[in-house]
Amino acid sequence: MEAILSDPAGAVIGLDFDGTLSPIVPDPAKAVIHPKAPEVLADLGAHVLAVAIVTGRPAATALELGPGLADVPGLVVLGHYGFERWEGGRISAPPPPPGVPRAEAELPLLLDSLGLDGVAIEDKGRAVAVHTRRSPDPEGALAKLREPLAELAEKHDLVIEPGRMVLELRPPGMDKGHALSLFLAERAARSVMFAGDDLGDLAAFDAVRDSGLPGVTVCSGSAEVTALAERADIVVDGPEGVVALLAELATAFTRP
Known part of the structure; x- marks a missing residue:
């Protein structure tokens, strides 16, 4: 965290979507991002190297469920665990598997x-x-x-x-850890934070650990999944806690 605060221009902030930026709901189609998240991410995006949402959702779906995300400076959405990428209003992806x-x-x-x-x-x-x-x-x-x-x-x-x-x-061949590792290398990141809530985010936690960079892992805590809390550097109370932590970080960047 000290490395991120002292050199925000070298920091990548990676985030899961469901359960991290958006509360879990019975019908996934009715999920919606935390109302304060887009503004907080926009504040972060003005200071850090990149904000990357790494999700199992299609990138377009994450953007639909997160009004305002497309306006976050430098935002990249790695959808389908990294098979798909949204950046600057464009989606790139290989053909869907049969x-x-x-x-x-x-x-x-x-x-x-x-x-x-x-x-x-x-x-x-x-x-x-x-x-x-x-x-x-x-x-x-x-x-x-x-x-x-x-x-x-x-x-x-x-x-x-x-x-x-x-x-x-x-399809096999990609997970959140591999996607995050590739992104960190692409951007020549100097530090990294990743926040997640579910088992699929453990691979991203591993990527933070194995990156060789100063890194911090954040668990969006719940009673349903405890494996991440056992591995995380910081545990917060669901999406509300994630957004509050990110808001504190964004505020710290603007302090003299």
Whole structure:
């Protein structure tokens, strides 16, 4: 943190979206960014090397759910765990993998065969997520789905990304840690902060540790996932705490 404060022009601030900048909600389509986050990130963006949102969401979806994010100076959104990139109003990405739509086509029949109610399928373009949060027994449904979804993923050359009441089928070869590492090298960063809340963010925590840079990891704490809190340098109370921490940082940059 001292390195970030003393040399903000060399700092990359990396952030997850859901559960970190946006509260977790039963329906992912109804998620919305913390109302103060865009302004706080804009303040940060005026001082640091880069602000990067690293998310499993499509980049365009994160921007839709975060009005004002597109105006953050120098913002980069690494969507689909880094397969996709939004910067300066443009999205770049490789062609979508064929295994995702094939797996998605098989999911309704699979869920029906397991007799699961309240389980939702989310089409994420380059990935497909199965949410159990609205099921009568979310944890039980998640446990029942793990093996069948792992078999389906293997069949279509995909991998499983576990999360908070969700299992996501996505292409292999990229994760938040790899995406963050590549971005740090690209920008020749001199320090790094990363804030996340879920299991997929552990790879980014590893990237901070392995970067060789002065770095700090922040957990957006919740009762659902404790693994990040055990690994984080700083634990705050959900998105409200993340935004408050970032606001303190932005204020510190402007002090004489």
